[in-house]
Amino acid sequence: MLDRPDHLETLRKLKELQERIAELAYQLTGALPEGQPLEPAAWVPRVDLLEDEEHYVLLVDLPGVRPEDLELLEEGSRVTLAGVRHPLPGTYLLEERPMGTFRRTLELPGPIEEGTAQASLRQGVLEVRFRKREGAKLPLAQ
Template sequence: MATYDPFRDIDRFASTLFDPRRGPRRMPMDLYRDGDHYVLTADLPGIDPGSVDIDVDGQLLTIRAERTLSSGDGVKWITREREAASFLRQLNLGQGIDTEAIAASYSNGVLSVTIPVSEKAKPRKIEVVADGSPSTITASESDQPQPIDQ
């Protein structure tokens, strides 16, 4: 009679998630709106900034990064917990984003990506004329585009 061991399944799942040979890892990130642009910050400690690759294909923003570890000749490791790894994150930007003006910087292990809202998507005042006296209506915040994390 076979017995079910839930810890075996948890261990197999954890080793799949954390094994660097099994493909890219997700990078922890924050995303917030600050005025007329979004700011994405992602933790990428130990990454060479030259290995960071950011692409925009249509409305899909893709961030890739590689962490490589050097091992000099004659080195005898006592412990080695940091491993080489690939990182990947993709976001669907939706409509209303100025993809031509996206900018990125890397400092102290944190990647910052600034994603501006396009001029067409910004709130604007619309003048309403009723019986010869103008009044204004402002587009609501809920009409604004929102990046979607995938």
């Protein structure tokens, strides 16, 4: 007779696997300054990157993350977003949304004017607008 699988144990193992995959993805795509140790990311947020005439617009899914727990670093055309999602009070009976630290580094298609980023966090979506440098703007359609 086959034993019925323990669903909570299966979910725990899947979560561990997801965390390992997220850490590997960060190691392969994230960039750290030389000599800085890798702080394993517990999860990697999903992003969309849009472009309009004067801006690159980054949309990041961050439900449950507070603005004070976010950090944004601009370096040329590279942008790094890091932060943490804290667990809520109580005992989790099911935990599918990842908690802990995250970090995501993206290479924008062109240079930006550093220090001009404008960010807003609404309904769990972070929107960051980066002003393009003068030479990186799209030409006007004629």
